Amino acid sequence: MKIARRPSIGGMVWVAVWTFPLIDPLTQAGTTLAAAGLLAFELAYVYGAALGFEAGGSPRQRTVFYAIVATLGTTLAIAYGEHWLILLLFVSCCGIAVYGGAPRPVTAFALCLAALAAQLLIGVAHRASWGTIGATFLGTILSSMLVGAVRQMGRLIAELQRTREALADAAVAEERLRFSRDLHDLLGHTLSVIVVKAEVVRRLAERDPAAAAAQAADIEQVGRQALVEIREAVTGYRETGLTAELTRAKGTLSTAGIAADVLRTADPLPDAADRLLAWVVREATTNVVRHSNAAHCDISVTITDGAAQLTVADDGDFPATATPHPGNGLRGLTERLESAGGSLATAARPTGGFSLTARLPL
8 A cells, every 4th residue: 555645845845935926916915805815725736736747645635735726726827917917827737746747648738727817807807918828838838848758757767766676576476486496306306216215115104114214214215305405495596606696697697687797807706705796796795786776887806915806896875974784694794704804895885776895804
């Protein structure tokens, strides 16, 4: 269930900045009532438009705020005339902010046309100059087009984000499926044999203990062989060499929609260092896919001052001013590297994103 949320303070401030044209009708407000009506209109517009831009609240709440904005704007324009026609520009923009995020924003387009028609009729009724009507008319069209473009861009960005999350989930699910398939291939036949032989042992236990003992010995042998095969399979997953792990990381990132550049200038490393850095690559890649929302990731393996150095850096949405708080996976890697005389450092990138650097003396 999607939880309705309020617009952020930043969103409301961003919308409020664009209400400076309301200064003109404010200077023409000859009465306290007019000024109060204009203030109420601006507050309703800022909150309602911010709700629309950020898809906050419920559809009903957004509709209610648009109705308030449209009613106040039209009423004030009718009551006070030429200098208040600008309010209908904001009525149009609010309608597009609220309804313009749909794939086919027909409602938003219709509301914009209604605001333009109201501007024309009210301007003619108040005998406003055609220059004023035309300027306000053109401003409403251009502003509405800009707001519509922003809303559509926001919709496309949201769809892209959902697609990237789905790709990341698919990459993780594919890895789990591959592991489960390998385990099934290893254990399916073995467990079937164990079950059959156990049934034989149960039937022979009383009338032919020697044959039952022989079958039990076979079960023991099959079980031991199964344990060996499982250890080999798990070792293959856990201790893949660095070269293979880098190749797998690039494929996993690509599947999740993240462009990856892999640079390796280090010579072949000792087996222990190779396996340990492969662990680091696997954990770092998993974190990038699951948590970073990145578009690009750089992985480099170099030798600096007698130590192998692995760096994984992404351009995700980790704030440049934030302090990393490593989870259990990174804490476990830190302990493993420190036990081998190495170190693991994490930091926010100056341009946004996250970087991880592992150093291991050779």
